[in-house]
Amino acid sequence: MKVFDTHFHLKGTETSAQELVKSFDEAGIERVCLIAPGGRTLGTPTEPNAGEASNEEMHKGNQYLVHLVREAPDRFVGLARVNPLAPGATDELQWAYEHGLKGLKLFCIGWYPEDERVAPIYEKAASLGMPILFHTGILGDGRNSQYHRPAGFEVIKDFPDLKIIMAHVGWPWTDEAIAVAGMGPKFRGNYQIHVDITPGAPLLWRKDVINKAVNYLDEGVLVFGTDAGPGNCVSYGKQVIQSIKTIFTELEIPRSVQEDIFWNNAVALYGE
Numbered sequence: 391m392k393v394f395d396t397h398f399h400l401k402g403t404e405t406s407a408q409e410l411v412k413s414f415d416e417a418g419i420e421r422v423c424l425i426a427p428g429g430r431t432l433g434t435p436t437e438p439n440a441g442e443a444s445n446e447e448m449h450k451g452n453q454y455l456v457h458l459v460r461e462a463p464d465r466f467v468g469l470a471r472v473n474p475l476a477p478g479a480t481d482e483l484q485w486a487y488e489h490g491l492k493g494l495k496l497f498c499i500g501w502y503p504e505d506e507r508v509a510p511i512y513e514k515a516a517s518l519g520m521p522i523l524f525h526t527g528i529l530g531d532g533r534n535s536q537y538h539r540p541a542g543f544e545v546i547k548d549f550p551d552l553k554i555i556m557a558h559v560g561w562p563w564t565d566e567a568i569a570v571a572g573m574g575p576k577f578r579g580n581y582q583i584h585v586d587i588t589p590g591a592p593l594l595w596r597k598d599v600i601n602k603a604v605n606y607l608d609e610g611v612l613v614f615g616t617d618a619g620p621g622n623c624v625s626y627g628k629q630v631i632q633s634i635k636t637i638f639t640e641l642e643i644p645r646s647v648q649e650d651i652f653w654n655n656a657v658a659l660y661g662e
């Protein structure tokens with residue numbers, strides 16, 4: 391079964407595209423969304439967005455990504471990063487699009503998904519046909535997770551041409567994420583809001599979460615991701631793939647549904 395990893399973090403210190411391709415071969419990953427390095431999200435309790443990278447800094451990460459993707463366009467899909475609260479965000483996204491990047495990764499820190507200041511970047515991404523991958527769920531590193539609750543993403547309905555992916559099934563707000571993603575196909579007849587099954591949920595919960603997500607949501611909604619990085623691509627990537635495959639087998643998920651999650655749904659978003 392072919393694997394499309396829709397969630398992979400670059401550090402900006404990768405040795406070469408060839409090295410990366412080699413590790414994806416070893417991990418059994420055919421195609422992969424690489425997230426541009428950059429962004430700091432340091433913040434303080436009163437100014438959570440303080441210290442976030444400017445769009446000039448984000449541009450360096452996006453440039454780095456463009457070069458990498460060009461080395462192996464049949465294997466890599468590039469996800470740009472921008473700071474939507476800083477000047478130049480929509481221009482940076484336009485630049486990324488013109489240079490072959492296919493999506494955007496946003497991290498709500500110091501702003502909620504429904505924040506009106508972010509609407510221009512949603513409109514831009516929608517007009518360029520670039521899906522936005524959002525972190526959703528708890529951060530688990532002590533930072534406040536208030537900005538990342540799945541219910542905030544109901545606002546995406548106001549941007550009917552925009553497609554988003556909520557990462558980690560919004561763990562621990564997994565029912566909330568599933569309910570929000572269920573709105574699209576169940577009530578609108580399209581797959582506007584997707585969910586990646588990237589862990590996320592610790593093993594104790596994972597099977598239950600996947601059971602509910604797979605059985606409640608339409609077959610076009612879920613995508614697979616590892617959330618790995620260059621340092622642990624092979625070991626951790628393989629482990630995540632195996633963990634999901636084992637759960638699918640235990641839950642007796644039909645092979646065609648597994649193929650949709652591991653491959654077809656990501657292809658529908660980003661192309662083959």
Ligand SMILES: [Zn+2]
Nearest residue numbers: 397399557617
């Ligand atoms: Zn991630």
